[in-house]
Amino acid sequence: MTSIVVRGLDESVKRQLAAQAKENGRSMEAEARxxxxxxxxxxxxxxxxxxxxxxxxxxxxxxxxxxxxDARAVDFE
Incomplete structure (x- = not known):
């Protein structure tokens, strides 16, 4: 089995991953996998x-x- 390291992950992504893992009843590593x-x-x-x-x-x-x-830009306001 191969391993990887993810550097520079935003803290909010880590928190979201942790919450999602908890919701699914598994570890953060299992959730990411x-x-x-x-x-x-x-x-x-x-x-x-x-x-x-x-x-x-x-x-x-x-x-x-x-x-x-003509193509036109989208106005989000």
Whole structure:
């Protein structure tokens, strides 16, 4: 089994990890291991969509509508 060290972890992340581990009834190390394991096994949404499109016959002949409007910045206020 391989080990890693994570340096420079923000204290708030450590507190959140500890709370999440407690909520799930496991150690912080076990919680971090679970998060990393699930994160690396989760399919990439872009690749999943591309695979689905290929299975449905591909998208080489997909007609995309032209854009007549200009891109604009989002105003969060």
């Amino acid at each position: 679970d998060i990393l394991t699930r994160g690396t096994r989760r399919p990439h949404i872009g690749l999943a969509l591309a695979r689905a499109a290929e299975e449905a016959g591909g998208f080489d002949d997909l007609q995309l509508p032209g854009r007549a409007d």
